Amino acid sequence: TKALSIRGLRKTYDNGFEALKGIDLEVSQGDFYALLGPNGAGKSTTISIICSLVKKTAGDVHVFGKSISEEPAEAKKFIGLVPQEFNFSNFESLWDIVRNQAGYYGLPKKLAEERTEKYLKKLGLWEKRHNAARMLSGGMKRRLMIARALVHEPKLLILDEPTAGVDIELRRSMWDFLREINGQGITIILTTHYLEEAESLCRHIGIIDQGQIIEDTNMKVLLKRL
Numbered sequence: 001t002k003a004l005s006i007r008g009l010r011k012t013y014d015n016g017f018e019a020l021k022g023i024d025l026e027v028s029q030g031d032f033y034a035l036l037g038p039n040g041a042g043k044s045t046t047i048s049i050i051c052s053l054v055k056k057t058a059g060d061v062h063v064f065g066k067s068i069s070e071e072p073a074e075a076k077k078f079i080g081l082v083p084q085e086f087n088f089s090n091f092e093s094l095w096d097i098v099r100n101q102a103g104y105y106g107l108p109k110k111l112a113e114e115r116t117e118k119y120l121k122k123l124g125l126w127e128k129r130h131n132a133a134r135m136l137s138g139g140m141k142r143r144l145m146i147a148r149a150l151v152h153e154p155k156l157l158i159l160d161e162p163t164a165g166v167d168i169e170l171r172r173s174m175w176d177f178l179r180e181i182n183g184q185g186i187t188i189i190l191t192t193h194y195l196e197e198a199e200s201l202c203r204h205i206g207i208i209d210q211g212q213i214i215e216d217t218n219m220k221v222l223l224k225r226l
């Protein structure tokens with residue numbers, strides 16, 4: 001089975017805007033895949049549909065063989081999402097934010113707490129676990145979102161513009177971290193509008209523009225042509 005399989009995906013928003021015009025896309029297990037495209041191309045819409053946060057208009061999406069329409073809860077368990085915008089409560093502690101996400105995925109108490117500790121440590125946030133999220137720098141908030149996305153140990157990690165607005169030093173350390181966890185077997189899909197980011201990290205790339213995939217290839221082939 002593929003980590004992700006998308007067939008004929010369409011999305012028309014309530015205002016009549018056609019954001020996705022029939023997208024086909026496949027990502028193999030263990031791959032590191034970039035969805036590259038300009039602002040407004042449909043990257044966030046695609047991701048939001050994969051994660052069942054936005055309803056599709058037509059088409060099929062399978063995550064590790066589970067249809068998001070027929071078995072949404074099963075499909076969601078495979079996915080960890082790092083959204084573009086910070087969407088946690090500013091007043092909760094880091095511990096609570098990650099711990100609650102483990103609860104949301106139904107992990108039993110002991111395991112939930114072990115995992116919370118493991119991923120706060122892994123992302124270098126353990127010392128700050130009692131702090132409220134609002135005390136964190138932007139870079140730390142982003143690491144917190146990654147810890148939260150990993151706590152149920154998903155097979156597929158999806159990151160929406162993970163390094164937008166992030167300084168160069170943090171960007172490099174985040175790239176290293178993503179390479180490391182991909183090396184441990186997690187399939188990664190990220191969206192970006194930086195070719196450099198896609199080039200530095202990813203094995204496969206889909207180029208999306210105006211709601212259509214205009215190119216889907218491996219990175220080496222693409223770079224030879226440029």
Ligand code: ADP
Pocket residue numbers: 013014015017019037038039040041042043044045046
């Ligand atoms: P990207 O992530 O590539 O920047 P998006 O998926 O966010 O693109 O948006 C694709 C297009 O859909 C844009 O033109 C955007 O304005 C439009 N869009 C996004 N969300 C909505 C919405 N809720 N209603 C109407 N149009 C939307």
Ligand code: ADP
Pocket residue numbers: 051052076079080081087104149
């Ligand atoms: P509820 O239906 O209980 O209100 P939500 O769907 O709003 O739950 O999501 C609860 C939390 O889980 C939110 O922080 C949301 O961003 C996050 N979330 C939702 N879907 C996913 C997913 N597929 N992967 C990771 N986090 C998710």
